[in-house]
Amino acid sequence: MFETVLPFLMTPVAPLFIGAILLLFLPNILRVLVTIAAPAVALYLTWNAQTGLPISIAGLELELMRVDKLSTLFSTLFSIAAILVAIYAAQVRDRVQQIATMLYAGAAIGAVLAGDLVALFVYWEITALSSVFLIWANRTNAAFSAGMRYLFVQVGSGIVLVAGIAMHYQASGSIAFENLTGAGPETWSTGIWLIFVALGVKAAFPLLHAWLPDAYPAATITGTVALSAFTTKMAIYALARGFPGTDLLIVIGVVMALFPIIFALLENDLRRVLAHALNSQLGFMVVGIGIGTQIALNGAVAHAFASVLYQGLLFMTAGAVIHRTGTGKANELGGLARSMPLTFAFCIIGAASIASVPLTAGFSTKSMTIEGAAYAGQYWAWFALYVASMATIAHTSLKVPYSMFLKSGPKRDVKDAPPAMLLAMGLAAAACLYIGTAPGALYAMLPFPVHYEPYTTAHVLAYGQIILFAVLAFMLLLRAGLLPTMKRETLINFDWTYRKFAPAIFSFIGALVSTIWSEIARGFHATTSGAGRALAAIYGPNSVAARVLPTGMMVLWLAVLFAVVLALNLLDVR
Amino acid sequence: MADRVTLKNIIVALVVMGAVFVAADLFGLRYDKVEVAEMPGFYAVVSFLTVCGTILLARVLRPIFARREDYYGKVDQTEEEEVSEDV
Numbered sequence: 023m024f025e026t027v028l029p030f031l032m033t034p035v036a037p038l039f040i041g042a043i044l045l046l047f048l049p050n051i052l053r054v055l056v057t058i059a060a061p062a063v064a065l066y067l068t069w070n071a072q073t074g075l076p077i078s079i080a081g082l083e084l085e086l087m088r089v090d091k092l093s094t095l096f097s098t099l100f101s102i103a104a105i106l107v108a109i110y111a112a113q114v115r116d117r118v119q120q121i122a123t124m125l126y127a128g129a130a131i132g133a134v135l136a137g138d139l140v141a142l143f144v145y146w147e148i149t150a151l152s153s154v155f156l157i158w159a160n161r162t163n164a165a166f167s168a169g170m171r172y173l174f175v176q177v178g179s180g181i182v183l184v185a186g187i188a189m190h191y192q193a194s195g196s197i198a199f200e201n202l203t204g205a206g207p208e209t210w211s212t213g214i215w216l217i218f219v220a221l222g223v224k225a226a227f228p229l230l231h232a233w234l235p236d237a238y239p240a241a242t243i244t245g246t247v248a249l250s251a252f253t254t255k256m257a258i259y260a261l262a263r264g265f266p267g268t269d270l271l272i273v274i275g276v277v278m279a280l281f282p283i284i285f286a287l288l289e290n291d292l293r294r295v296l297a298h299a300l301n302s303q304l305g306f307m308v309v310g311i312g313i314g315t316q317i318a319l320n321g322a323v324a325h326a327f328a329s330v331l332y333q334g335l336l337f338m339t340a341g342a343v344i345h346r347t348g349t350g351k352a353n354e355l356g357g358l359a360r361s362m363p364l365t366f367a368f369c370i371i372g373a374a375s376i377a378s379v380p381l382t383a384g385f386s387t388k389s390m391t392i393e394g395a396a397y398a399g400q401y402w403a404w405f406a407l408y409v410a411s412m413a414t415i416a417h418t419s420l421k422v423p424y425s426m427f428l429k430s431g432p433k434r435d436v437k438d439a440p441p442a443m444l445l446a447m448g449l450a451a452a453a454c455l456y457i458g459t460a461p462g463a464l465y466a467m468l469p470f471p472v473h474y475e476p477y478t479t480a481h482v483l484a485y486g487q488i489i490l491f492a493v494l495a496f497m498l499l500l501r502a503g504l505l506p507t508m509k510r511e512t513l514i515n516f517d518w519t520y521r522k523f524a525p526a527i528f529s530f531i532g533a534l535v536s537t538i539w540s541e542i543a544r545g546f547h548a549t550t551s552g553a554g555r556a557l558a559a560i561y562g563p564n565s566v567a568a569r570v571l572p573t574g575m576m577v578l579w580l581a582v583l584f585a586v587v588l589a590l591n592l593l594d595v596r
Numbered sequence: 597m598a599d600r601v602t603l604k605n606i607i608v609a610l611v612v613m614g615a616v617f618v619a620a621d622l623f624g625l626r627y628d629k630v631e632v633a634e635m636p637g638f639y640a641v642v643s644f645l646t647v648c649g650t651i652l653l654a655r656v657l658r659p660i661f662a663r664r665e666d667y668y669g670k671v672d673q674t675e676e677e678e679v680s681e682d683v
Contacts, residue, residue, distance in 0.1 A: 287654035495647035
């Protein structure tokens with residue numbers, strides 16, 4: 023027992039899981055301290071970790087710690103994200119959310135450090151089970167339903183994953199989580215395909231993605247920020263570890279980057295706009311992993327790191343606006359720049375980062391993936407990523423701050439965000455600017471040596487043109503009144519298949535079966551009652567058989583019978 | 597911001613700055629790994645057309661995707677009023 027627990031206590035997961043248990047008993051002020059301190063300890067342990075903490079459970083050797091550049095970078099990222107979420111959520115007193123966030127962050131860190139597929143699966147499921155409470159913590163019927171759908175998809179991906187692991191183990195005799203892609207999808211066993219699909223669900227591949235824009239905006243204000251950081255990036259890590267250089271991922275990634283654009287442009291709920299934007303950003307990372315060259319993989323991983331920060335920052339600013347105004351709908355917001363100036367400034371930094379404006383995080387990271395596509399000769403992917411990048415400027419960088427802060431809206435007398443929220447947003451914004459201005463520190467953490475210089479004249483000029491002309495196009499369309507009108511409506515996405523189509527199919531099949539059954543029952547009833555009536559006519563109380571005949575009649579019939587017998591005898595008909 | 601004069605000034609400023617960035621291309625200050633992108637103003641044109649194109653496409657496609665707000669059932673008006681009471 024002790025041999026099993028001791029190695030676990032030395033992993034960066036331990037402070038978060040132990041912290042989650044402590045939160046059950048501590049008063050609020052201490053709980054806030056624990057939520058901030060535990061990920062800080064996890065960060066320390068990440069940087070002072072050693073590879074190889076095998077534990078034996080039920081005869082199975084599990085490897086809890088694989089420390090290399092890739093896992094260290096993601097563990098660092100998740101620890102930082104957990105600290106920022108904890109600061110942002112400092113004013114929330116909901117114990118459920120605090121515990122769920124700690125377990126969720128701990129499991130995500132555990133998943134990226136896991137040395138084998140079984141340990142990965144265990145942490146994978148803990149992230150699903152813990153994160154759903156961040157949605158349910160909203161305590162509304164809509165949140166409960168969205169949480170159930172989210173749980174169904176997430177646990178479903180876990181079941182597919184464990185089935186894949188079992189089949190892969192049967193085929194190869196190994197549970198090691200190494201490069202699984204081999205010579206490409208043509209050579210994959212069913213087990214590897216299942217693992218790939220399970221990762222695809224968590225990474226929100228096209229058609230497997232609907233859970234993301236469905237669930238994220240349904241979570242609590244702080245819950246959405248936590249959700250945006252961990253699940254999808256954990257899947258990106260797993261793809262980078264297991265499937266680098268898989269050509270199929272280039273196609274998937276390009277579709278992922280482009281598909282959410284229209285939805286993000288039309289969507290009224292700003293947190294859902296950001297969820298679509300997040301999905302699109304994941305596409306860039308998936309393309310980078312699919313290309314699989316050193317620069318592209320470095321780009322994908324660096325982009326994952328930066329996007330957690332700027333995407334988190336944008337979700338934080340939207341959350342702060344919801345916190346103050348009670349709504350996150352674009353058509354109900356506007357004019358908050360004066361009353362929430364700091365939140366506005368942080369939102370602009372987040373928006374600039376996702377737009378890859380020079381001196382911000384996106385410029386030094388996202389562009390690396392796009393360049394990687396060009397270097398690898400994947401010109402159509404290169405072009406598609408640029409198009410997605412330009413569209414992102416419209417649907418997120420401009421639409422989100424414009425809708426919340428700049429356009430005219432209902433008059434509101436609100437204060438800027440609470441100090442804790444401002445501090446978290448300030449730290450995230452500072453990190454975005456730091457990565458943008460001094461990318462060297464992040465580049466040094468990347469899996470491969472970096473030979474990439476973002477600040478060349480050509481590069482700055484190219485991005486200058488992209489940004490200026492994207493903003494110009496947006497402003498001209500705004501002036502012409504051609505931007506999509508924001509109104510309360512539902513945009514159907516792929517979740518339509520399981521929220522409308524599947525229930526309709528099931529209810530049609532149900533109605534069909536029930537009609538057939540009732541027709542059979544009716545026919546049977548008609549037949550049996552007909553037969554019953556016929557029998558009743560013969561043997562019933564008023565039937566011929568039951569009729570009481572006079573004795574004279576009986577004698578008459580006997581006489582007739584005798585007469586017939588006599589006649590036959592006389593005629594000798596034998 | 598809805599102020600049309602401010603908007604016009606912003607547009608003028610963007611046109612001027614954009615022209616400077618495109619002019620830099622004409623002086624050969626920008627090279628590219630991809631041949632087609634070497635064309636002066638390539639990124640400016642693609643960016644402008646992409647934003648116009650996607651926004652107009654979104655308007656055209658709206659009837660396909662847009663449904664009433666209660667399409668999936670009753671809408672919870674209080675869904676975002678969390679935290680406020682906690683503080």
